[in-house]
Amino acid sequence: MAPEASGGSKVIAESNGPVALIVGASGSLGDALAAQIAPRCAGLGLHAFRNRGVCDARAETLRVLKCRAAVFTADISDWGQCRKLAESFLGEFGRLDELYLCAGVAEDSLLSGIDAALWGRVMGVNVDGPFFLLRHFARQFARQRGGLVVAVGSYAGACGRSGGAVYSASKSALVGLVKSAAREFGTFGVRVLCVLPGFLPDSKMGRAAGSRFVEAVRESSCLRGFGGTEDAARFIAGLAGMEWTSGQVFNLDGRIIPAV
Numbered sequence: 001m002a003p004e005a006s007g008g009s010k011v012i013a014e015s016n017g018p019v020a021l022i023v024g025a026s027g028s029l030g031d032a033l034a035a036q037i038a039p040r041c042a043g044l045g046l047h048a049f050r051n052r053g054v055c056d057a058r059a060e061t062l063r064v065l066k067c068r069a070a071v072f073t074a075d076i077s078d079w080g081q082c083r084k085l086a087e088s089f090l091g092e093f094g095r096l097d098e099l100y101l102c103a104g105v106a107e108d109s110l111l112s113g114i115d116a117a118l119w120g121r122v123m124g125v126n127v128d129g130p131f132f133l134l135r136h137f138a139r140q141f142a143r144q145r146g147g148l149v150v151a152v153g154s155y156a157g158a159c160g161r162s163g164g165a166v167y168s169a170s171k172s173a174l175v176g177l178v179k180s181a182a183r184e185f186g187t188f189g190v191r192v193l194c195v196l197p198g199f200l201p202d203s204k205m206g207r208a209a210g211s212r213f214v215e216a217v218r219e220s221s222c223l224r225g226f227g228g229t230e231d232a233a234r235f236i237a238g239l240a241g242m243e244w245t246s247g248q249v250f251n252l253d254g255r256i257i258p259a260v
Helices: 028-040 052-064 079-093 116-144 155-159 165-188 204-208 211-220 229-241
Strands: 004-006 019-023 043-048 068-073 098-101 147-152 190-196 249-251
Touching (some): 028 098, 116 147, 165 249
Parallel strands (some): 019 098
16 A cells, blocks of 8 residues: 555745654544644644544544644555655655654464464564654654654563563564664754553553453552553653653553563
8 A cells, every 4th residue: 555645735834833743643542642732733644554534534623723734544564655655744744843653553362373474464563664764754853953753662562461472572672763763863853752651441452452451450550540542642742842851761551660
């Protein structure tokens, strides 16, 4: 599937507000994040793969704001489609100030049942995609001498999960990518961060979780509960104002990550 965009081609002046791209904007967290950041943005790109309708609907609601929205479709596990996504986005808006990497997939299986195809599918979206996009936007960030990247990780990437080896490995790799990118991009004033949003019962993954898993998460939380996508979206949106923070991993969960 080749990247597609909707919207007019008009470069936005920096003084009008930041220009952002949400990768995985069709998911519940990405959609909630769009609602949070749109009021302060001059331009907002909403990316989807198969579920473009959610992004089209969100873009329609933004017509009442000064934020100009455009919808893009691409398979981010594909190098070429990521390159075309970056080109289409920059052609639409002229710059990129904030990049939010919210896309992710999970396919659980015991280690003995994981084949190369399953491994490739999960790694393709959760690790390859963020890398491809960072790579294709790197020159633009360097030219701008500034920017923000926020990648959405997972508690599983820090602690592992039985039956979730591929997902956990992909989210662990994402943390390494974020920290390395933060060191390299910091030279150009670009901040790179990772957020572990915690268990989100109102997300697609949260709704698919079994009752035993949900209760186990609840019991392991210091607060014996959890928030939702709106809470996580508010936190992520607030990171734009933390001008001297980079290379960090924020755990929004009540579960404590053990020290290594």
